[in-house]
Amino acid sequence: MIVFGIAGWSGSGKTTLIEKLIPQLTARGIRVAVIKHAHHGFDLDRPGKDSYRHREAGATKVLMLSNDRWVLMHELRGAPEPGLEEQLRLLEPCDLVLIEGFKAAAVPKVEVYRPENGKPPLWQDNPHVVAVATEADIDCPLPRLPLNDAAAVADFILDYARKP
Numbered sequence: 001m002i003v004f005g006i007a008g009w010s011g012s013g014k015t016t017l018i019e020k021l022i023p024q025l026t027a028r029g030i031r032v033a034v035i036k037h038a039h040h041g042f043d044l045d046r047p048g049k050d051s052y053r054h055r056e057a058g059a060t061k062v063l064m065l066s067n068d069r070w071v072l073m074h075e076l077r078g079a080p081e082p083g084l085e086e087q088l089r090l091l092e093p094c095d096l097v098l099i100e101g102f103k104a105a106a107v108p109k110v111e112v113y114r115p116e117n118g119k120p121p122l123w124q125d126n127p128h129v130v131a132v133a134t135e136a137d138i139d140c141p142l143p144r145l146p147l148n149d150a151a152a153v154a155d156f157i158l159d160y161a162r163k164p
Contacts, residue, residue, distance in 0.1 A: 002161040003088060005099040005109030007129065009119040012112040013147065014100050015050050017133060020150035021157075022057040025096060028154075033091040034059045035084075037101030038066040050100075061091055065101075096157075104128075108160060110145065110153060113138070131156055 006014045006021075018034060025032050034054045046052060051071070054062045064071045067081055084105050091097055099107060103122060111122045113134040123129040123142055131143040133153055138144065145153050 001088070001092060001094060002096040002157075003099065003107045004096065004157050004161065005102060005105060005107050005128070006112060007101070007103045007109045007122055007126070008112035008114075009117055009122075011117055012114050012119075014112050015053060017110075017112055017147065017150065017153065018098050018100055019053050019057045021098065021154055022054065022059050024150045024154040025158075026058045028158075030096050030158075031060050031094040032058070033061040033063070033094040033097045035063045035065060035087055035091070035097060035099045035102070037099070038064060039101075040066060040068075060094055063087055063091060096161075110157070112147065130160060 006018055008014050022032050036050050036054065051062045051064050065081060065087065070082060084102055088097060099105065103126065106128055108130045109128055111129045111132045113121050113132050113136065115136050115138070121132070123132055123140060129142065131145050132138070132140050133145040133147040135147050143156065145156055
């Protein structure tokens with residue numbers, strides 16, 4: 001199972017990129033699951049919400065996680081959040097898990113970067129960022145991927161996962 005993160009600051013376009021990646025990957029016969037970490041409570045499956053959008057885009061499973069609860073609906077009732085490894089076990093079997101959030105997790109990730117957000121890039125301090133998806137002309141030693149080309153980002157993720 002390939003585990004790959006999509007990271008970035010709020011409003012950078014992580015959900016939109018994942019929404020575009022899922023059909024690119026499923027069209028290649030890849031079973032995709034998504035873990036979306038939320039730092040706040042959430043309601044599920046209302047039109048326009050992230051979980052609804054991921055599911056509508058074709059994800060086999062969508063797992064939402066916050067400090068209050070995680071879904072496949074499981075009330076935590078004050079217990080700590082389950083760790084990423086525990087969540088990944090719940091998603092087997094699938095071919096690829098895209099993780100939105102979990103910036104510090106030790107998994108390779110593409111950073112979605114928009115300098116107009118006024119936030120510093122994550123790649124400068126995060127060794128797990130292996131590429132940057134952006135439309136900006138930035139000075140970055142990592143591969144720069146066209147943010148609006150989901151096929152190119154999907155190609156990168158799959159090529160990176162195949163490296164020994």
